[in-house]
Amino acid sequence: MKEELMYDGITEIREDIIERAEVYAFPGEAENAEGPKGLTKKARKVHPVWVTIAVVAACLVLVVASPFVYIATRRAGSEAPATNPGQSLHGNKRPGDAETGKENPGDKAPETSVASADVWIYFVQDGEVCKERYRMNLQAEVVFDRWRAENGIGEEVQLLECEIRSKAITEQQGKVGFHTSGYDFSMYLTVSKNLESYYEQKDEVLLLDSLKQTMTGYSGLTYQEYHLILE
Amino acid sequence: MDDKQIIDLYFARNEQAIAETEQKYGRFCWRIAMNVLDVWEDAEECVSDTWLSTWGQIPPTVPQSLKAFLGRIVRNLSISRFRSMRAKKRYNGMEVLLSELGDCVPSSANVEQTVEAKELSGYISEWLDSLPAEDCALFVRRYWFGDAVQDLAERCGITGPQMAQRMLRLRKSLRAALNQKGVAL
Known part of the structure; x- marks a missing residue:
């Protein structure tokens, strides 16, 4: 195989080149070098305690409030006429939903109040991942549509499902709902398989990285796991 | 000793x-x-x-x-x-290395000579000499020592995808250099 011949060719390169590469000090190593033994250790940014507390508190509020918002939006959805039955809290369509034709992503689910905020959209440009801030509804589909447009990806590539799982449990006992917060969030993003056809045009690694950063970044949650499923 | x-x-x-x-x-x-x-x-x-x-x-x-x-x-x-x-x-390390090295294989369109590993290494050494020290060190560390892309990225203080992109450019540069020499494998 030609690749194996290339491997063999690299094996036989001059010894002085190998030795130079072995002792070469990369810039990141010099910055992060610590300790008397010359061991390299990545410098860790230490946040003040109040930042950590504020982040944990914000997450708790978000987790505790989300089921109530969900129930409220469901109730509003069932009472209001001409609602969009397939739309979840995050605005993503589920498989089997009726096609509603082209519409402005920002106009989706007008009957429910969806918070809008500045969202970083990551995209691949000139061989690197860049980002741009846009004000938009915090809906997975809206964010995905913008990511798709920024990366020059056609509308045939669809967001099929965006599921956020946590270990939170909500139980209904009579008229009272009890909620146990969960801290470990996992995002399961299902995108149509034809995204793969853009891997040649855009660098696959960078493209998927930009998708991951965009979709896991807009909600303000910290995800322990991220799974991309192409169907 | x-x-x-x-x-x-x-x-x-x-x-x-x-x-x-x-x-x-x-x-x-x-x-x-x-x-x-x-x-x-x-x-x-x-x-x-x-x-x-x-x-x-x-x-x-x-x-x-x-x-x-x-x-x-x-x-x-x-x-x-x-x-x-x-x-x-299945040897993951070797599979990945070989698949990446596929990018360096020169095209057979402009063939003047088919070379063996020893000759090829001479051309590769020559190409490595022409690179800036950091690029040369990165290429050797990845494809001779087999260091992971993520480790190299951390050493350089950049992200994994950025390092992968840099490696891709290096592999394409090697392929171009071999094509220029009219070398085929």
Whole structure:
């Protein structure tokens, strides 16, 4: 195989080149070098305690409030006429939903109040991942549509499902709902398989990285796991 | 013990040479084998075979750099193992390395000569000499030592995808250099 011949060719390169590469000090190593033994250790940014507390508190509020918002939006959805039955809290369509034709992503689910905020959209440009801030509804589909447009990806590539799982449990006992917060969030993003056809045009690694950063970044949650499923 | 003394022990057929080599370069050899094969037991076996092979080659060979000499043996043993066992086992490290090296293979459109590994290494060395020191070190660390892209990214203080992109540019540059020479594999 030609690749194996290339491997063999690299094996036989001059010894002085190998030795130079072995002792070469990369810039990141010099910055992060610590300790008397010359061991390299990545410098860790230490946040003040109040930042950590504020982040944990914000997450708790978000987790505790989300089921109530969900129930409220469901109730509003069932009472209001001409609602969009397939739309979840995050605005993503589920498989089997009726096609509603082209519409402005920002106009989706007008009957429910969806918070809008500045969202970083990551995209691949000139061989690197860049980002741009846009004000938009915090809906997975809206964010995905913008990511798709920024990366020059056609509308045939669809967001099929965006599921956020946590270990939170909500139980209904009579008229009272009890909620146990969960801290470990996992995002399961299902995108149509034809995204793969853009891997040649855009660098696959960078493209998927930009998708991951965009979709896991807009909600303000910290995800322990991220799974991309192409169907 | 310095390399010269270790080589003298080989020439004196003193088995202490193997122990000294293992003590000084055991970790280095194991790291290369592990990077390439990614299977603990096979990497261990390759390193053991390296000591045997070194014992068989010195004398008469007098290595200029014992470290590079040992590294070559480990790399050669690793690819031999990959070739003989590929049907039975999947060696992730080697699979990834070879798939990346596919980008460096020159096109056969402008062929003037078909080269063997030795000649090819001459062209690669020449190309490496023409690179900035950091690019040269990155290429060698990735494709000779088998270091992971993420490790290299951390060393350079950049992200993994950025490093992958940089590696892609280097591989394309090597392919262009070989194409320019009219070399085919």
